[in-house]
Amino acid sequence: MKQDSFIYYTLHLADNALILGHRNSEWCGHGPVLEQDIAITNISLDLIGQARNFYQYAAKLMNKQNAPSPNGKEVGGEFTEDKLAYLRDVREFKNCLLAEQPNGDWAQTILRQFFFSTYQFYLYRQLQESHPDEQLAAIAAKSLKEVTYHLRWSSEWVIRLGDGTEESRKRMLNALENLWPYTGELFVPAAYETDRMDLKNIKEQWAQKVKDIFSEATLPYPAEGWMHTGGKTGMHTEQLGFILAELQFMQRAYPNSEW
Amino acid sequence: MSRTEEHTTVSAETKKIEMILEQVHDPEVPVLSVMDLGIVRDIKWNNDELEVIITPTYSGCPAMDVISLSIKMTLLSHGYKKIKITQVLSPAWTTDWMSEEGKRKLAAYGIAPPNPKQQVCNDKLFAPDEAVQCPHCHSYHTHRVSEFGSTACKALYQCDDCKEPFDYFKCH
Ligand SMILES: [Zn+2]
Numbered sequence: 001m002k003q004d005s006f007i008y009y010t011l012h013l014a015d016n017a018l019i020l021g022h023r024n025s026e027w028c029g030h031g032p033v034l035e036q037d038i039a040i041t042n043i044s045l046d047l048i049g050q051a052r053n054f055y056q057y058a059a060k061l062m063n064k065q066n067a068p069s070p071n072g073k074e075v076g077g078e079f080t081e082d083k084l085a086y087l088r089d090v091r092e093f094k095n096c097l098l099a100e101q102p103n104g105d106w107a108q109t110i111l112r113q114f115f116f117s118t119y120q121f122y123l124y125r126q127l128q129e130s131h132p133d134e135q136l137a138a139i140a141a142k143s144l145k146e147v148t149y150h151l152r153w154s155s156e157w158v159i160r161l162g163d164g165t166e167e168s169r170k171r172m173l174n175a176l177e178n179l180w181p182y183t184g185e186l187f188v189p190a191a192y193e194t195d196r197m198d199l200k201n202i203k204e205q206w207a208q209k210v211k212d213i214f215s216e217a218t219l220p221y222p223a224e225g226w227m228h229t230g231g232k233t234g235m236h237t238e239q240l241g242f243i244l245a246e247l248q249f250m251q252r253a254y255p256n257s258e259w
Numbered sequence: 260m261s262r263t264e265e266h267t268t269v270s271a272e273t274k275k276i277e278m279i280l281e282q283v284h285d286p287e288v289p290v291l292s293v294m295d296l297g298i299v300r301d302i303k304w305n306n307d308e309l310e311v312i313i314t315p316t317y318s319g320c321p322a323m324d325v326i327s328l329s330i331k332m333t334l335l336s337h338g339y340k341k342i343k344i345t346q347v348l349s350p351a352w353t354t355d356w357m358s359e360e361g362k363r364k365l366a367a368y369g370i371a372p373p374n375p376k377q378q379v380c381n382d383k384l385f386a387p388d389e390a391v392q393c394p395h396c397h398s399y400h401t402h403r404v405s406e407f408g409s410t411a412c413k414a415l416y417q418c419d420d421c422k423e424p425f426d427y428f429k430c431h
Contacts, residue, residue: 035404035407036405038409038415039405042407042411046318047319049315049318049411050319052319138348138351139348141351142315142348143318145351145431146318152383152386152406155384156385
């Protein structure tokens, strides 16, 4: 059981990175200017790379213990990173709801990235420093270097837009209203997280960072308020179904196809 | 064979393999070999099996699978039979591991090599641009266009003197 919970946790980290990476990749060819199109798709690539590392590790752990699929459904044959990404159903995905929220406009994509990168930054730092599992700590250490870039880039954009023109500020405030109710879930531990991570500590650091950047961006830091939860245990918004339909279509329609 | 003799033979053999790996290039920056990049972390013998341990530059580096395969193919073509390529993530790769020779090759190829001192690998905002030398006219009078470039490992710069845009192999 303890091992199952560790596998769930690894899948949770993988799903977060994959789903946000996929969302960002939807900007490919649609960015506001070429340089920023390249920036957001670079961030996508980093996230999908992180997801691959976590999935590969989860697959290895699952094969080692002859695990059934995390929710009891048989996938058939050995687990691989591809099977975990392409053949699990919505309810088996454990990503936070924030990651699956739609891109909206540039302001909403930026704010989602900023909230998420801040979270990943402190999370990976904790994983790197204090997680007893060597491989998770190694993936975190590797990813942290990339997330540092993401955090700086998204922070600068939050300030630029929040403290920018009337229009950019209006869009930032709108994004804030849309996304804020999805930030609380990041710090509500799922069963597989409780004995593993100090989310209280991450929450404090996250809130401080967001307050600092918001004050430079002249954006209001909202009250805590009611928050959506459920993503970490497979209860998703309608958004994830659409993402998976696009992400998984090829493997489902043409099993084992390669390109 | 005495211990010292054995040691000499092993390191001579390792040297030979390193020379062979000089011929394996990064498909995205073909002027650099895997040795120049510093991604070969160890070369080991497990009885008759040769193990090459490599580490990715970035988590999402799409070149890693191709690189693993070309290392294997190259070693096979040099007569090595049992070859294992292992990828490790820790310690994480840094641009400090790039060889001086690699940096020279990069500059000659038109890509500004990473600065020796890491200046922007922190979360400070709106940091002044790093002084990056233009690989074309060697001016330091350049500015950053975007810190994300054509591949994960590069940032985009432009020279204010010769006006040429160029890639900078960013510090990591
Ligand atoms: Zn120049």
